[in-house]
Amino acid sequence: MFWRQTVKDQPSEMTTSINIWSLKKDRQLKSFLILLIDYLGESEWHVDLSIQTNDQAVYLSHSQNQELRAYLHTCGQSKDRVGLHLEYPGVFDNMASYTTFDELSFPRLVDLLAAHFGVNQVKSTRGFVN
Numbered sequence: 001m002f003w004r005q006t007v008k009d010q011p012s013e014m015t016t017s018i019n020i021w022s023l024k025k026d027r028q029l030k031s032f033l034i035l036l037i038d039y040l041g042e043s044e045w046h047v048d049l050s051i052q053t054n055d056q057a058v059y060l061s062h063s064q065n066q067e068l069r070a071y072l073h074t075c076g077q078s079k080d081r082v083g084l085h086l087e088y089p090g091v092f093d094n095m096a097s098y099t100t101f102d103e104l105s106f107p108r109l110v111d112l113l114a115a116h117f118g119v120n121q122v123k124s125t126r127g128f129v130n
């Protein structure tokens with residue numbers, strides 16, 4: 001079901017499903033998460049609740065590499081837009097590097113996260129009104 005998301009605290013722990021709507025997060029952020037699950041699937045990434053954030057942000061992690069993350073937030077963004085920080089682990093002398101985006105539409109967010117997490121099968125956002 002597209003409103004459920006796999007959550008892994010540690011790669012070795014069992015996977016449990018949660019209801020995105022039950023998260024204590026901003027309604028707009030939860031709406032984006034539900035859409036992301038629908039458009040990107042759930043096999044390559046998950047919501048990472050092991051990293052505490054405020055109610056307008058959440059970390060997403062790659063399913064196989066927990067250090068490959070994305071910080072998704074609605075703080076300071078216009079209606080129907082999100083901010084995104086893509087994290088790349090150990091690029092320079094074992095230090096992570098970041099790419100930051102603001103005011104992203106949903107189709108652009110899908111494109112960026114699909115490339116970042118290596119999602120091969122992406123539902124088309126053509127005609128998506130945002």
